[in-house]
Amino acid sequence: MAEVPAADTAKTGAPERAEEAGQAEQANQTKQATKRTLKDYRSEVKPTWCPGCGDFGVLAALQRALAERNLDPRDVVIVSGIGCSGRLPEFVNAYGLHVVHGRALPAAQGVKAANPDLTVIAVGGDGDGFAIGGGHVPHAVRRNQDITYIVMDNQVYGLTKGQPSPSTPTGMQALRRSVSMPKMAPYEGVLEGQLNILAMVIVYGCSFVARTFSSQATEMAKTIGLGLDHPGFAFVHAMSPCPTFYNTYDPWKESFLPLPEDWDTGDRIKAIDKAMEEVGEGVFHSGVFFQEQYRTYTDKLQDVYAKAYGDEQATIDALMDQYA
Amino acid sequence: MDRLDLTIRIAGENGEGVLTVGDVLAEALARSGLHIYTFKNLPAEIKGGASMTQVRVQDTPVRSPGDALDILMVWNQENYDIHVGEVKSTGVVIFDPDECEADESLELTQIGVPLQKITKTVIKTMKSKNVLAFGVLTTCLGIPFESAKQMVAESRWGRRKEFLESNINALKQAYIYVDDNDIDLGLRVPVNQRNGHAQLIMTGNDALCMGALAAGCRYYAGYPITPASDVMETLAKAMPRVGGVLMQTEDEIAAITASIGASFTGAKVMTATAGPGLSLMVEALGLATMEEIPLVVVDVMRGGPSTGMPTKTEQSDLNLAIHGAHGEAPRIVIAATNTEDCFYTAVKAFNLAEKYQTPVILLSDQHLSQRAQVMSRPDLSQVEVVERKQPDGNGSVSPQEFDRYEMTEDYISPMPLPGRHGQHYVATGLEHDEHAHIDYSPEAHIRMTEKRHQKIESAVNEPGFVQRYGAEDAQLGLIGWGSSEGPILEALDRTLAKGYKVAALIFKMLHPLPEKEARAFIESIPVVSVVELNASGQFANYLQGRLAVSLQRFNIITGLPFKAGDIEEYIEGVLQYG
Numbered sequence: 001m002a003e004v005p006a007a008d009t010a011k012t013g014a015p016e017r018a019e020e021a022g023q024a025e026q027a028n029q030t031k032q033a034t035k036r037t038l039k040d041y042r043s044e045v046k047p048t049w050c051p052g053c054g055d056f057g058v059l060a061a062l063q064r065a066l067a068e069r070n071l072d073p074r075d076v077v078i079v080s081g082i083g084c085s086g087r088l089p090e091f092v093n094a095y096g097l098h099v100v101h102g103r104a105l106p107a108a109q110g111v112k113a114a115n116p117d118l119t120v121i122a123v124g125g126d127g128d129g130f131a132i133g134g135g136h137v138p139h140a141v142r143r144n145q146d147i148t149y150i151v152m153d154n155q156v157y158g159l160t161k162g163q164p165s166p167s168t169p170t171g172m173q174a175l176r177r178s179v180s181m182p183k184m185a186p187y188e189g190v191l192e193g194q195l196n197i198l199a200m201v202i203v204y205g206c207s208f209v210a211r212t213f214s215s216q217a218t219e220m221a222k223t224i225g226l227g228l229d230h231p232g233f234a235f236v237h238a239m240s241p242c243p244t245f246y247n248t249y250d251p252w253k254e255s256f257l258p259l260p261e262d263w264d265t266g267d268r269i270k271a272i273d274k275a276m277e278e279v280g281e282g283v284f285h286s287g288v289f290f291q292e293q294y295r296t297y298t299d300k301l302q303d304v305y306a307k308a309y310g311d312e313q314a315t316i317d318a319l320m321d322q323y324a
Numbered sequence: 325m326d327r328l329d330l331t332i333r334i335a336g337e338n339g340e341g342v343l344t345v346g347d348v349l350a351e352a353l354a355r356s357g358l359h360i361y362t363f364k365n366l367p368a369e370i371k372g373g374a375s376m377t378q379v380r381v382q383d384t385p386v387r388s389p390g391d392a393l394d395i396l397m398v399w400n401q402e403n404y405d406i407h408v409g410e411v412k413s414t415g416v417v418i419f420d421p422d423e424c425e426a427d428e429s430l431e432l433t434q435i436g437v438p439l440q441k442i443t444k445t446v447i448k449t450m451k452s453k454n455v456l457a458f459g460v461l462t463t464c465l466g467i468p469f470e471s472a473k474q475m476v477a478e479s480r481w482g483r484r485k486e487f488l489e490s491n492i493n494a495l496k497q498a499y500i501y502v503d504d505n506d507i508d509l510g511l512r513v514p515v516n517q518r519n520g521h522a523q524l525i526m527t528g529n530d531a532l533c534m535g536a537l538a539a540g541c542r543y544y545a546g547y548p549i550t551p552a553s554d555v556m557e558t559l560a561k562a563m564p565r566v567g568g569v570l571m572q573t574e575d576e577i578a579a580i581t582a583s584i585g586a587s588f589t590g591a592k593v594m595t596a597t598a599g600p601g602l603s604l605m606v607e608a609l610g611l612a613t614m615e616e617i618p619l620v621v622v623d624v625m626r627g628g629p630s631t632g633m634p635t636k637t638e639q640s641d642l643n644l645a646i647h648g649a650h651g652e653a654p655r656i657v658i659a660a661t662n663t664e665d666c667f668y669t670a671v672k673a674f675n676l677a678e679k680y681q682t683p684v685i686l687l688s689d690q691h692l693s694q695r696a697q698v699m700s701r702p703d704l705s706q707v708e709v710v711e712r713k714q715p716d717g718n719g720s721v722s723p724q725e726f727d728r729y730e731m732t733e734d735y736i737s738p739m740p741l742p743g744r745h746g747q748h749y750v751a752t753g754l755e756h757d758e759h760a761h762i763d764y765s766p767e768a769h770i771r772m773t774e775k776r777h778q779k780i781e782s783a784v785n786e787p788g789f790v791q792r793y794g795a796e797d798a799q800l801g802l803i804g805w806g807s808s809e810g811p812i813l814e815a816l817d818r819t820l821a822k823g824y825k826v827a828a829l830i831f832k833m834l835h836p837l838p839e840k841e842a843r844a845f846i847e848s849i850p851v852v853s854v855v856e857l858n859a860s861g862q863f864a865n866y867l868q869g870r871l872a873v874s875l876q877r878f879n880i881i882t883g884l885p886f887k888a889g890d891i892e893e894y895i896e897g898v899l900q901y902g
């Protein structure tokens with residue numbers, strides 16, 4: 001049994017379907033015949049979010065993007081950390097991996113590395129992704145695996161009931177709109193500076209960076225879809241208000257602008273400038289800020305394999321020869 | 325003829341090359357059909373500080389680093405002063421008379437060999453000082469020049485043809501000097517032709533990596549940390565050769581969660597770390613228990629706490645490995661005992677993880693992980709590899725009907741894999757029901773807690789994880805775990821030979837605890853002592869808590885491994901004086 005039954009299970013190669021060959025063929029035919037709709041991606045579990053939560057919009061947009069691509073739910077894995085937004089995988093009819101707070105990205109990278117044929121989507125909140133999990137973002141970007149990362153940014157910690165997050169505006173003009181942030185910053189508002197999440201991710205070198213707003217359903221589905229189609233690490237900054245703890249609906253409706261029509265998505269420096277200017281101008285742009293295709297981690301691994309073994313993988317016995 | 329048993333130590337300034345001399349000597353002796361066991365003691369610095377390497381050579385498998393020294397070679401005064409006290413009364417000190425002054429009052433054979441001067445004036449390439457030192461040792465061991473020449477040619481010194489000639493010349497100068505000065509220790513270490521490919525020379529970490537690959541490990545994520553880094557470095561080379569993926573992550577939290585992600589898809593995964601890293605992994609270990617995801621975590625224990633003593637050895641992460649969790653997150657904890665055992669225990673770790681769908685912590689330690697030993701090449705056709713339980717082939721059960729956490733008789737449920745099975749589900753660290761739906765009801769929490777605990781408890785029946793040795797009618801019983809097995813068993817043999825009635829019980833599974841064996845041993849022997857490399861007696865405390873018994877302890881915390889002699893003395897002390 002030395003020859004490990006390795007490459008056959010779900011690993012680095014194509015996963016084998018569990019059905020008998022005949023059944024698989026049948027399944028394949030039906031697969032082509034069925035055109036899935038948004039409903040096919042709805043799970044039995046009803047979302048637990050507060051009425052009016054922006055996350056409903058993100059969920060629907062994601063389901064729509066999946067349906068447009070007619071992806072087989074068995075080939076989709078949605079990975080999340082902890083937060084209101086982290087509950088999203090439960091509500092999608094697909095595989096889901098709900099991990100600990102802040103670690104959606106590493107888990108998603110493990111999923112993708114072990115089975116590159118899967119469609120892997122990481123989702124989570126601004127706190128999950130840029131406070132506790134902030135250290136993972138640059139590295140996910142560096143690896144450039146084909147993963148779509150949707151950050152549902154409500155500029156607040158929703159699940160823990162309203163504390164400020166790294167993307168909460170400094171000085172908390174928030175006071176006016178937040179019912180409970182005063183708990184954490186009762187005198188002066190938030191003392192810490194606001195992270196410019198979008199600019200950070202562009203500076204990290206991300207190959208796809210876009211922003212979208214949960215109240216703009218069609219546009220959000222389109223942007224998430226572009227992220228799914230992008231071969232590489234795609235970052236989707238999904239602004240998704242929390243009406244319960246920090247209701248930003250009204251101001252955001254006014255401050256959301258599409259990127260200029262002739263926007264050049266190939267210029268990283270301009271993209272950074274745009275993202276930096278927004279803060280002073282008090283606006284958010286929606287659309288794809290930057291996109292460029294780089295070789296993915298999976299692509300590069302093929303080069304490694306070509307050098308490491310060429311045509312035929314080494315046996316464990318051969319590996320042990322070096323110790324003889 | 326007496327059994328061959330020599331302990332040779334070489335000591336000098338770190339970075340000078342003493343470690344290379346030790347490595348080459350160990351490999352050469354091992355290739356000549358002998359058994360070796362190395363032991364290094366390094367300063368924390370990359371360069372500078374006193375460092376030493378030791379080779380114990382026997383004609384049968386070696387079980388511990390050796391007690392007092394038969395041969396000590398020192399390159400300078402500092403190292404002379406540090407080590408000379410450990411030489412046997414019948415032992416020999418080889419020192420460089422230009423670099424240090426020998427203490428004439430000692431009743432030892434002390435031989436001056438001007439290593440530095442010969443290198444400078446005769447060989448004229450300073451790099452060859454290592455080879456010269458090696459030659460002095462081989463000639464003192466009675467190894468013929470021709471054999472030594474072949475050893476050098478087969479070593480790292482022979483790899484670059486352009487240096488081979490000057491290296492052989494350095495070797496020759498050693499033989500000339502020793503011959504001219506009539507140095508003869510009377511030793512004739514028998515060197516034979518290398519015995520083909522049947523024997524392997526490996527460190528614990530090497531063996532562990534090969535075991536992991538043999539078990540089917542095809543995904544590794546890790547973050548560098550002494551003394552676990554070699555696991556990652558070895559796999560960085562080996563993993564791609566078998567089509568696997570190795571990822572150096574940004575920290576240990578990423579390493580373990582990425583491993584969980586990979587395992588979720590069906591890959592066999594491992595991450596290796598030391599205490600500080602294991603501390604960071606604790607939260608995610610609970611996640612893997614909760615989601616019932618197979619995962620192997622290797623902890624190569626070093627001296628703690630905090631950054632502690634990274635290059636020293638200790639068995640002090642046991643509490644963390646067994647109990648380190650919030651809530652109650654049972655997991656399997658096993659320990660390897662020697663190099664060869666690292667291979668087989670790694671295989672078992674994967675098999676347990678897959679079978680029980682659980683994280684398994686495999687405890688090794690700095691000394692076990694980095695010493696070299698000779699082991700028989702594993703017969704891979706005899707290595708059993710276990711795969712996890714998956715839904716059966718027909719894809720007719722819909723996800724709505726399928727229970728990922730079905731309550732089966734053995735509490736182990738079929739695990740569907742993305743891309744492979746149509747029974748998709750959401751694995752969550754929140755409490756859930758059989759269907760993987762979030763459920764905080766008392767009933768669900770009680771059922772699932774029972775599932776998680778019972779599943780792990782049943783692993784105690786796995787064979788081969790606890791072994792008794794020694795006298796049936798023992799007066800003193802020693803309990804040990806993991807890598808103190810070797811020195812305990814060597815001390816046991818020595819004291820049994822002297823007529824003492826002693827026995828030992830060695831644990832390789834620490835959680836779940838093989839309680840039956842532990843109780844039978846403890847209740848049948850008047851005095852039982854737990855021997856471990858930590859201050860508080862972590863295993864002793866754990867046994868006392870579980871079994872409500874009272875136990876003696878023998879602990880050392882020098883940062884060094886047990887010597888058989890330490891334990892031998894302890895046994896005699898207890899049995900002579902009570």
Ligand SMILES: Cc1ncc(C[n+]2csc(CCOP(=O)(O)OP(=O)(O)O)c2C)c(N)n1
Binds near residue numbers: 083085156160
């Ligand atoms: C290690 C750890 N620390 C703290 C928490 C508590 N916690 C849960 S979610 C959360 C913040 C959630 O905010 P965000 O990520 O923005 O998600 P949202 O709820 O706003 O969608 C915190 C602090 C936790 N679950 N785990």
Ligand code: SF4
Binds near residue numbers: 052053085154158242
């Ligand atoms: S607390 Fe805020 S983020 Fe959470 S569900 Fe309610 S509205 Fe949404």
Ligand SMILES: [Mg+2]
Binds near residue numbers: 127154
């Ligand atoms: Mg938030």
